[in-house]
Structure formats: C-alpha cells, structure tokens
Amino acid sequence: MGKLRILVVDDDPVLREGLAALLRFDQGLDTEVVGTARDGQEALVRCIADPPDVVVMDIRMPRMNGIEATRRIVREHPEIKVLALTTFTTQEYVAPMLAAGASGYLVKDSTDELVGAVQAVLTDEFYISPKVSSVLVRMAMDDQSKTSTASPEACGGPGPDLDPPTRHRLILTDREEESVRWLAHGYSNAEIASAMGVSVGSIKGYLARAAEKMGVRDRVQLLILATQLGMVTPRIDDEGL
Structure with a gap:
C-alpha cells in the first residue's frame, strides 16, 4: 500500500484539527493526506471527491450522524475503512455503529490507541478499545x-x-x-x-x-x-x- 489517506470527521473544530495533526505527524504512519470534515454529510462528499483509506468518525454530529454516514460509506465505498472515535460507550451507540459497518470503535479519552487502531483496520483486523x-x-x-x-x-x-x-x-x-x-x-x-x-x-x-x-x-x-x-x-x- 502507498501513502495513507485519512479523513477525520468531527463537529468539534479543536478536536478535529488536533486529531488530524496527531495522525499527520505520527512517525508510525506513512501519511500522504489527512483531511477533515465537519459532519457525516460532508464526509460523504469527501469520500466521493477524494477517497481516503480510513475515516475516523465521530457519532453525534449535526446534519448527518456518524452511524448513517458509516452505513453509506461502507455500502458505497467498501474499500474505505471506518473507525469510530466517540465519547459514547453504551450499547445504544456501540451496537448501531458496528452494525453500520465500522471496522473499529475507540473512545476519545484513548487517543493513544488511535495510530494502532488505524494500522489494525488497514490490515482487515477489527479493533475494539478495551474500554468498550x-x-x-x-x-x-x-x-x-x-x-x-x-x-x-x-x-x-x-x-x-x-x-x-x-x-x-x-x-x-x-x-x-x-x-x-x-x-x-x-x-x-x-x-x-x-x-x-x-x-x-x-x-x-x-x-x-x-x-x-x-x-x-x-x-x-x-x-x-x-x-x-x-x-x-x-x-x-x-x-x-
């Protein structure tokens, strides 16, 4: 595989840019582009215009939430891996996100796991945070x-x-x-x-x-x-x- 293309989707601009910077400069990832999107609807557009290898997806967002966006991305772009990154750890969110086709599930206070999770889903492994x-x-x-x-x-x-x-x-x-x-x-x-x-x-x-x-x-x-x-x-x- 060539250099990685990653898309970070989150409605919090500070967190969104912070995660993008973490992924962009981490020595463990050979990244070409780390783009961002403000919500699920914008993520769908970005997946069409400039398809990433991995989407790091929040769940609760305006216009289109991460569950619906994941469902559509996995259906329309099966080659793209979606990794959930959210504050929610209850069955109410975990089960629908996994059913939508996410390849992994992380919580936002475990961003130290993010790079390893990205590497895992890229090799077709399923990554689940121990906290979930x-x-x-x-x-x-x-x-x-x-x-x-x-x-x-x-x-x-x-x-x-x-x-x-x-x-x-x-x-x-x-x-x-x-x-x-x-x-x-x-x-x-x-x-x-x-x-x-x-x-x-x-x-x-x-x-x-x-x-x-x-x-x-x-x-x-x-x-x-x-x-x-x-x-x-x-x-x-x-x-x-």
Whole structure:
C-alpha cells in the first residue's frame, strides 16, 4: 500500500484539527493526506471527491450522524475503512455503529490507541478499545438470556453429547484460555502480556489461535462467543466501561 489517506470527521473544530495533526505527524504512519470534515454529510462528499483509506468518525454530529454516514460509506465505498472515535460507550451507540459497518470503535479519552487502531483496520483486523469490551459482553449476555428461554426445538433440537463450553475448553490450551479471560476484562495486549509474563507477540498469537479454533474472525467475536459459552465471567461496571 502507498501513502495513507485519512479523513477525520468531527463537529468539534479543536478536536478535529488536533486529531488530524496527531495522525499527520505520527512517525508510525506513512501519511500522504489527512483531511477533515465537519459532519457525516460532508464526509460523504469527501469520500466521493477524494477517497481516503480510513475515516475516523465521530457519532453525534449535526446534519448527518456518524452511524448513517458509516452505513453509506461502507455500502458505497467498501474499500474505505471506518473507525469510530466517540465519547459514547453504551450499547445504544456501540451496537448501531458496528452494525453500520465500522471496522473499529475507540473512545476519545484513548487517543493513544488511535495510530494502532488505524494500522489494525488497514490490515482487515477489527479493533475494539478495551474500554468498550464490557459493552460487547453485555450485548452477548443479553443475547444469551434471550436464547436460553427458547425450547430445544426452537434451537434446532438437542445438542451434542459434549456441552459447548466443555468442547471449546478442550481445544484451547491453558495459555490461550487465560489470554481470553484477560481480554474479557478489558485488558489490552500489552497489559495481558505483562500480567502473563510473556511478550505482546505471544499474546497476539494466543488470541489468534483461540479465534481460529473457535471459528471466529476477530477478538470481538471471540469475546462474545467465550461469554456466551460461559468460558469467561467478565467484570461489568455500572457505566458499561
């Protein structure tokens, strides 16, 4: 890939220009252009006139919010990655933004994660801020409580002899399962590595192998499935952070 083209979309001019400057001058990104837009409607125009590789998208904005803008960008320009960057961490915002097609979700007090998140989505990885992990857990637990009341017939009949949590535990190594447990508590790769006394590369490997064994694409799906199967019991605080 050549030099990166990034678009920052936010209705706060100070934050918008600050984020653009951060991305423009960070040594970890080989950027060509970092443009800005004031709202979702302007972002759509910019994606047509001068398509970026990544859009860093706020959610609540005038004229057109980030959820609708993301939905249209992903539909009309599937090659463009959208990374949500917002102050909102409740299911009310997280679920619609992910459903709209965002490739990642960050909160604005975690801008130190921004460059790494941009690099991740550019390699087709899904990036989720550890601070949003428990929101996904809450969503998974809600889904689990709804399906648990269904009859066996509604769920496709009786299951296999070996229950799902046991079956998946058998295929994960102790280190893989331990890394998944730390992930469920909202820890970053670096924090998990420190807690387990291994390198960040090892943690990435554990999580990647766990995801592959469990048949999911990324750490978000891994977290949700592990919660649904009862493999982890995440901490969920009152604010969903």
